Amino acid sequence: MKKEFIVTVYSENHIGLLARITIMFTRRKINIESLTVSESAIKGIFKFTIVIQETEAQVKKVVGQLEKQIDILKAFYHTNDEMVYQEIALYKVPIEPIYESDDIENMVRNAGARILEITKNYVVIEKTGHKEETQALFEELNKFKVMQFIRSGRVAITRDPIERLSEFLKERDALLDSMD
Amino acid sequence: MTAKKVTGSQALILSLLEEGVDTIFGYPGGAIMPVYDALYDFDQNVKHILTRHEQGAIHGAQGYARVTGKPGVCFATSGPGATNLMTGIADAMIDSTPLVCITGQVASPLLGTDAFQESDIVGMSITVTKWNYQVTTPEEIPEAIAQAFYIANSGRPGPVLIDLTKDAQFGELDFEYKKCTKIRSYLPETPVDPHQVKAAAELIDAAKKPLLLFGHGIIIGRAEEELKAFVEKTGIPAAWTIMGLSALPTDHPQNVGMLGMHGNYGPNLLTNEADLIIAVGMRFDDRVTGKVSEYAKKAKIIHLEIDPAEVDKIVKTDVRVVGDAKKSLKMLTANVKENQHSEWLGEFNKCMAIEKEKVIDKDLHPTKPGLTMGEVIRLASEKTNHDAILVTDVGQHQMVAQRYFKFKTSRSNVTSGGLGTMGFCLPASMGAQLGAPDRTIIAVIGDGGFQMTIQELGTIAQNKLPVKIIVLNNNFLGMVRQWQQLFFDKRYSFTELQNPDFIMIGKGFGIEGHKVEKREDLDAGVQKMIDHDGPYLLEVVIEKEDNVFPMVPTGASVSDVLLEP
Numbered sequence A: 001m002k003k004e005f006i007v008t009v010y011s012e013n014h015i016g017l018l019a020r021i022t023i024m025f026t027r028r029k030i031n032i033e034s035l036t037v038s039e040s041a042i043k044g045i046f047k048f049t050i051v052i053q054e055t056e057a058q059v060k061k062v063v064g065q066l067e068k069q070i071d072i073l074k075a076f077y078h079t080n081d082e083m084v085y086q087e088i089a090l091y092k093v094p095i096e097p098i099y100e101s102d103d104i105e106n107m108v109r110n111a112g113a114r115i116l117e118i119t120k121n122y123v124v125i126e127k128t129g130h131k132e133e134t135q136a137l138f139e140e141l142n143k144f145k146v147m148q149f150i151r152s153g154r155v156a157i158t159r160d161p162i163e164r165l166s167e168f169l170k171e172r173d174a175l176l177d178s179m180d
Numbered sequence B: 001m002t003a004k005k006v007t008g009s010q011a012l013i014l015s016l017l018e019e020g021v022d023t024i025f026g027y028p029g030g031a032i033m034p035v036y037d038a039l040y041d042f043d044q045n046v047k048h049i050l051t052r053h054e055q056g057a058i059h060g061a062q063g064y065a066r067v068t069g070k071p072g073v074c075f076a077t078s079g080p081g082a083t084n085l086m087t088g089i090a091d092a093m094i095d096s097t098p099l100v101c102i103t104g105q106v107a108s109p110l111l112g113t114d115a116f117q118e119s120d121i122v123g124m125s126i127t128v129t130k131w132n133y134q135v136t137t138p139e140e141i142p143e144a145i146a147q148a149f150y151i152a153n154s155g156r157p158g159p160v161l162i163d164l165t166k167d168a169q170f171g172e173l174d175f176e177y178k179k180c181t182k183i184r185s186y187l188p189e190t191p192v193d194p195h196q197v198k199a200a201a202e203l204i205d206a207a208k209k210p211l212l213l214f215g216h217g218i219i220i221g222r223a224e225e226e227l228k229a230f231v232e233k234t235g236i237p238a239a240w241t242i243m244g245l246s247a248l249p250t251d252h253p254q255n256v257g258m259l260g261m262h263g264n265y266g267p268n269l270l271t272n273e274a275d276l277i278i279a280v281g282m283r284f285d286d287r288v289t290g291k292v293s294e295y296a297k298k299a300k301i302i303h304l305e306i307d308p309a310e311v312d313k314i315v316k317t318d319v320r321v322v323g324d325a326k327k328s329l330k331m332l333t334a335n336v337k338e339n340q341h342s343e344w345l346g347e348f349n350k351c352m353a354i355e356k357e358k359v360i361d362k363d364l365h366p367t368k369p370g371l372t373m374g375e376v377i378r379l380a381s382e383k384t385n386h387d388a389i390l391v392t393d394v395g396q397h398q399m400v401a402q403r404y405f406k407f408k409t410s411r412s413n414v415t416s417g418g419l420g421t422m423g424f425c426l427p428a429s430m431g432a433q434l435g436a437p438d439r440t441i442i443a444v445i446g447d448g449g450f451q452m453t454i455q456e457l458g459t460i461a462q463n464k465l466p467v468k469i470i471v472l473n474n475n476f477l478g479m480v481r482q483w484q485q486l487f488f489d490k491r492y493s494f495t496e497l498q499n500p501d502f503i504m505i506g507k508g509f510g511i512e513g514h515k516v517e518k519r520e521d522l523d524a525g526v527q528k529m530i531d532h533d534g535p536y537l538l539e540v541v542i543e544k545e546d547n548v549f550p551m552v553p554t555g556a557s558v559s560d561v562l563l564e565p
Helices: A017-026 A056-067 A095-099 A104-111 A131-144 A164-179 B008-018 B030-042 B054-068 B086-094 B138-152 B166-170 B194-206 B216-220 B224-234 B265-271 B325-335 B342-364 B373-383 B396-404 B425-435 B454-462 B478-487 B502-508 B519-531
Strands: A003-012 A032-039 A045-054 A072-079 A083-094 A114-118 A122-129 A148-151 A155-158 B004-007 B023-026 B047-050 B072-076 B099-105 B131-135 B159-165 B172-175 B210-214 B238-240 B255-258 B276-280 B300-305 B319-322 B389-392 B441-446 B468-473 B512-516 B536-541
Touching: A003 A017, A003 A056, A017 A032, A017 A045, A017 A056, A045 A056, A056 A072, A072 A155, A072 A164, A083 A095, A083 A131, A095 A122, A095 A131, A104 A122, A104 A131, A122 A131, A131 A148, B004 B008, B008 B030, B008 B138, B008 B166, B008 B172, B023 B054, B023 B425, B030 B072, B030 B099, B030 B166, B047 B425, B047 B454, B054 B072, B054 B086, B054 B099, B054 B425, B054 B454, B086 B099, B086 B159, B099 B138, B099 B166, B131 B138, B138 B159, B138 B166, B138 B172, B159 B166, B194 B276, B194 B300, B194 B319, B194 B325, B210 B224, B210 B265, B216 B224, B224 B325, B255 B265, B255 B342, B265 B342, B276 B325, B300 B325, B342 B373, B342 B396, B373 B396, B373 B441, B373 B468, B373 B519, B389 B396, B389 B425, B396 B441, B396 B478, B425 B441, B425 B454, B454 B502, B468 B519, B502 B512, B502 B536, B512 B519, B519 B536
Parallel strands: B023 B047, B023 B072, B072 B099, B099 B159, B131 B159, B210 B238, B210 B276, B238 B255, B276 B300, B300 B319, B389 B441, B441 B468, B468 B536, B512 B536
Antiparallel strands: A003 A045, A003 A072, A032 A045, A083 A122, A083 A148, A083 A155, A114 A122, B004 B172
């Protein structure tokens, strides 16, 4: 049965690696629902967070094939409940209908959102949360006719008490040293 | 070593020499001209083989790599030169062949501008390379080459592509070379886990009907002696994939033959009787397993494999032993009890007797007038004392050659197994000859595949490579025709060929040859080919509509193997 998985990939910072990673999914016709890339806590090591809908058996194989890529240090996969995750959404809403409504304060307050910018034409509101939550705020704000809406890819952190990457790096260094 | 000022191109050649490269296959062109200019000064140190097409260069490099175990090296220019390498790179990827491919690229300021002969070869080759990298400054060259060789031939080998922009070739650097011995993000092999070995040994000792399947991993890992020691201690019958062929001598009493679609009757039928499968250095290709859901259902599975991504990919294993086959087999042999499985082995012999009567006798000792592929191939094997290197193309002749050519020495079977690349044989045979100059090379090709890379006859002639070429001519794309006959109501859609006079073509290239059409001329014909000093082309006209059997039809279980239509 297909369900949502979060695949995290730790890699060296090399040009072309993004294509090498995404192609591992596309060759199996797996659609990437969200993708974020940034430098990890360890300098020089980049972290890819990829959200897909797949069966666990398929995800396992993709993760195995990802790890085989020369510039990839390690790949993991998790279900949503194994991770704490967030996405960030921005909403650009026209100013006129907001002036004429009493709801905006409650909407922003209840959603834990915040206002980033106000001009004479529009307001930019920001909210972080799970997709359902950012989507719910969109539905609410859309009564003012949202002018622009954007949601980021997912960022996620494991609930695991062990920092798996640093453990992994230690083991890897020891292994490589033992090969000499 | 003190640094000295050289150009990027010189640095490339010096780096290759540091890696012990003695042969390069290639084809020049605009974006790689500085490299060829540098090469001009090194013709005493390294042999460059100018092929007639870049596809010839890459298959040549593959043939060289397969018989030597060293990375094959090839050069091509940017754009079409580079894209022409692609089929061979894909072939090397799926058959785990170490290659270092160097492509020229337009100068870095022109990248992305659709410049003349620009193609994004690094982007294009992502899925078919183990690693690829674009070099845009001369200083990067030595390290990139060092990493390329390390990656190509460590762990599970594969092709690496280095794309060199023209300005990187022209620019200067202080040359210093240091071999690569490790890369943080790359673990070529996992140390073998002794607990897994113990678990495997327990299953092996308890098994009543164990069957060992061996593949390319034995040859790549140079584990032939360890394989032999293991099968002899345990008494377990051993069957091979075509990539594993020649790792165990054909006449070894426990060698029960070939697995898969056109493999032997016993190994296919009895896979589904076995209570234990020990797979070593093979990856359960669909041509080997047939219908996976009905594959080896009575058996527990032990998988010895260097690439962890292959374990559980197709067949769920009970015990996984990840690591180098040479090490894992040695450990396994030390942990198992001495044993014999004569009765179980006897079942394979019974199957062989049935196959002999139904298939093999008809192939090797035909009573009908038309020549069979089998009799030609067995004769060539006998006349070379079963000690030649066999290079094959793809199709019926390939399957027949795997079945009937015999081997005494490992690393003697060169074929395109995973990708099934027609046109592979002729250029691969010249690479094999260059890699093994003292061995006899028998290149067996169908009339279809021969015409895909026939121009390499020119390379063979120019370099006086004494390859013995046997073209088995049935004026058909035989394997496709066989399938059309069996599964498409004999609708022979575009499989019949009007062929040229191959012997005259050979002569045009300066290669001697002759054509055999009758059985009484075959023996003398093959003898003449082998005795000839230099390359030789023997065309044998064979029965037009012969089929290869046994056969596991696509989608059928291995135990549904057919001995006749």
